[in-house]
Amino acid sequence: MQHAFDESVTAGGVDVTVSGDLVRAAAVSDAIAASVTDKVPARLSASDPTLWGPDAESEAAVRLGWVDLPSSSRALLPQLADLRERVQAEGLDHIVLAGMGGSSLAPEVVTATYGKPLTVLDTTDADQVRRALGDRIARTAVVVSSKSGGTIETDSHRRAFEQAFRDAGLAPDRIAARIIVVTDPGSPLEQSAREAGYHVVLADPNVGGRYSALTAFGLVPSALAGVDVAQLLDDAAALAPALAGNEDNPGLLLGAALGAAAVQGRDKAVIADAGSGIAGFGDWAEQLIAESTGKQGRGILPVVVEGTDAPGYADAGGDAVRIALGAADSGAGDITVSGPLGAQFLLWEYATAVAGRIIGIDPFDQPNVQESKDNTGKLLGVLESEGKLPEGEPAFVDGSIAVYGDAALLNGAATTEDALRALLAAVPERGYLAVMAYLDRFADTGAPELRALLARAAGGRQVTFGWAPRFLHSTGQFHKGGPAVGAFLQITSEVTGDLPVPGRPYSFAQLQRAQALGDLGAITARNRPLLRLHLLEPAEGLAGVLGDARALSGGAA
Structure with missing residues (x-):
């Protein structure tokens, strides 16, 4: 069987390219051959719900409409x-x-x-x-x-x-x-x-x-x-016939590369834009991959970074695959993916479904997402009955930052910088650190810098950044259901002025805090290290956290 590994795959006038060193790997060729033997391209294009095994069949039967x-x-x-x-x-x-x-x-x-x-x-x-x-x-x-x-x-x-x-x-x-x-x-x-x-x-x-x-x-x-x-729709439709074929099928190639790499231990997909012309595509791919594959202790962790020279990408370790979104000849990643937006949506959905089959999970359920939602509901019930949320007491207060964490994790830390250092030390080998920011993403614009700063200080371990609560609908599934190698930094903040939710017995600030505490409970129940930094004064507190992270990183992002 021949594969155009380094040539543009053209279907109906739309150019979609998947290339790079990784797609030539023997394990990827083996995964493609096995998929062809099992008639995966034809069966997936025909919306066959049996592709992921009997346990997934009932869910897949009502989740394959995206193919058409x-x-x-x-x-x-x-x-x-x-x-x-x-x-x-x-x-x-x-x-x-x-x-x-x-x-x-x-x-x-x-x-x-x-x-x-x-x-x-x-x-x-x-x-x-x-x-x-x-x-x-x-x-x-x-x-x-x-x-x-x-x-x-x-x-x-x-x-x-x-x-x-x-x-x-x-x-x-x-x-x-x-x-x-x-x-x-x-x-x-x-x-x-x-x-x-x-x-x-x-x-x-x-x-x-x-x-x-x-x-x-x-x-x-x-x-x-x-x-x-x-x-x-035109661009996606132009790609669709290629996804039904055994050869020159970019979705099969990308899915096989992601799945085979994950099975071999390269289970972190570090995604950087390299001139794709598509704004924010990594964030969309992140929720697709993380929520689809992160379950049963398995999965692919997407790590969206600031560029191909960003910490965690340029210096990615042996547990990561570097994915460059951009021109096919950029040479910027282990895999390079290019194509128009409509086609890319369909390509990545197809590839994620294929990768899920190789990993051995159901790519259409999200068994752990509901847990944090249920915790939030219970906490809002406590708020209504008792008038406050059970936040507990901070381990210590450092200026405008209240630090929450168990004594074993903090290990005697008395400053925010020391607490962050202790959290970094708790990240397992081949693990990751997730920064979860319950902040205003259009006002607290400096917060994403924490990803690069902490990645520099993380000793080669990957660091993700997620705005809350939206990450609960994406990487939140991976945090609870994926490999148990995560450590977590939760950042919450006081608000400058609360706002009631009309017709509900809680405000937006109370809802946000209940979501944070509910997710905190879901993670700590799994005995995974979690540090919560609560900003008593938002701007000053965030500046302090950034300053401490900068000190740990050696002074530069």
Whole structure:
């Protein structure tokens, strides 16, 4: 069997390339040969749910609709054109997307890549929510996206915008004209939205959230923001025939490379942009790969870095695969992947499904995501009954930073720098450190620098960074269900002013804190090292953490 390992794979006029040294490895060739023997390309393109074994069959049977989206989603195009025309006729030129995980990451990538404005609200940070509510409210339309219809963050956003519209003096029918709901058929959100007179767009129920880029979840907000979403479908459709073939199949090649490498111990995929022209694609791929593969003590940990010269990429160790998103001849990674955005969405979904089969997991379930949600619900119940959350007492306070951690981890630390040093020392061999920031991602812009700083200090171990609570819908699954080699840095903060969630007995700050404490409980219950730094004064505290991390890294990011 011949494979064009270093040549562009062209299908229907779209160039998608997977190349690099790793794809030539014997283990990858063996994985491809085994997949061809098992007829994986033909069976996957035919949505065969038996590919991942009997335990996964029932879930896969209702999660393979993404295979056909390049054609099936075309039915949405007339509806999307009419919807955009209606919104424009109402004078609504500020589009807000309230969604989490797969419901928000794909539209954010699409609109940023095509240069179209979209306000993405995927947070429970009170300051960030308040800023969105106060931004051009008279010209705002809100897309409320939730597959289940019960996502607590999205429900809170919807309630807050309904109240903001009422406060602006809008009558119920004018509010209804400004809210568009995207959800699965039969969800509780569909019922309540129809009762309120909102425009409802139903998504394909046979597609999981992280595979939903080319469903209504990805297309509705992108189209309202002004993107020609038909081009996304065209590019994906041009690639689709190649994914059904045994040769020149870039999805099979990428999936085999990721899966075979993980089986051999290279289970961290370090992703850097190398001139792809696609904005933020690594963040979308992160949630797809982590939530799909991180379970049963196995998985591929995606590590999104700042560039090909970033710590953790240029100096990646033997447990990592370097993936460069960009020109095929860049030579910047063990694997280089290039192609237009619509085709890339389909390519990575296909490759993740293939890699999951090689690793031996069900790529369509997320058995550990619900745990933190349940913990959050219990904590909100405690808040309602007792008037406060059970945060406990800090081990010590260092200036504007309250430090929480068990005595065994802290090992006598009396400063934040010493506590961070102790946490780094607790990262297992071939393990990773996850930074989980319950902060305002548009105000606390320095926080992501922690990834590079701590990676320099981590002795070759990988470091990830995630904004909370959105990471709970992506890497949060890997943290609990993947290999038990993680250590965790949770950063929480006081807010400058709280904001009530209308119709609920809690505020946004209380919800955010309950989410942080709920996830903390899920991680510490597994006896994994976790340090919590609570910023008593946000700006000063974050500056202090950055300064300590900089000192540990040798003074430079």
